[in-house]
Amino acid sequence: MxxxxxxxxxxxxxxxxxxxxxxxxxxxxxxxxxxxxxxxxxSAGPDLTEAEQSIMAYLAERPGIRSTDVATAFALNRSTVSRQLDRLVELGLVRTTDSPGRGRPLELTDLGRELFDSTIAKLRAETAERMSTWTNAQIAEFAAALARFNEPDTL
Missing domain, CATH: 3.30.160 (Double Stranded RNA Binding Domain)
Known part of the structure; x- marks a missing residue:
């Protein structure tokens, strides 16, 4: 053993x-x-919790989703997500949009998109630096393995 x-x-x-x-x-x-x-x-932006950063990333990838979708995706209580979204709206990073259905679609504001893109660019540069000695094939293999690992369950 x-x-x-x-x-x-x-x-x-x-x-x-x-x-x-x-x-x-x-x-x-x-x-x-x-x-x-x-x-x-x-950064010049506001201090965000890890959860708030994760929500912003989720919204960046899926503009127009509703708070219930965020709660489901993160397996969080809707009231918890609502508080986090309220703070992001107060900070001017997220806004709701009008919709004829239930719930209000969410999206990043221009400021939210700018902050998110800036953070991602810095993290991408840090990741590229960390992998600077890797071959293109090694990077592609690692990316494919991570994508497979992160696939939703199909059972």
């Missing part, structure tokens, strides 16, 4: 590989949070 970063012993080579992947994903997540905080500290 093989050690598993402080957890129960691992029984197979596959289990060991899965545990190693989980460990590395945790490191990537932690590094991403730290990078986003450092970039935000040096």
């Amino acid at each position: 093989v050690e598993s970063h402080g957890a129960a012993p691992i029984r197979s080579e596959r289990d060991e590989a899965v545990a190693h992947i989980l460990h590395e994903l945790i490191v990537v997540s932690r590094r991403g949070v730290i990078s986003a905080r450092v970039i935000e500290e040096h």
Whole structure:
């Protein structure tokens, strides 16, 4: 049996590989949070929570969605999402648009889009720097593996 970063012993080579992947994903997540905080500290924009940044990213990719869609996507209570969206609206980063149906479609404002694009550009540059010694094939393989990992469940 093989050690598993402080957890129960691992029984197979596959289990060991899965545990190693989980460990590395945790490191990537932690590094991403730290990078986003450092970039935000040096930006002229408002201080946003990780949840608010995630909501902005979701809206950037899906303009016109409703708060209930955000709550469902993030598995959060609608009142929690509503409070976060209210703050983003107050900051001038998100706006609601008129719609004949229930709920109000959401989108980033010009300021919200500018802040989001600026942050993403900095994170993209940091990622490119981190992978500067990788070949194009290695980057493509990693991107494909991450995309497959992040596919929605099809069961």
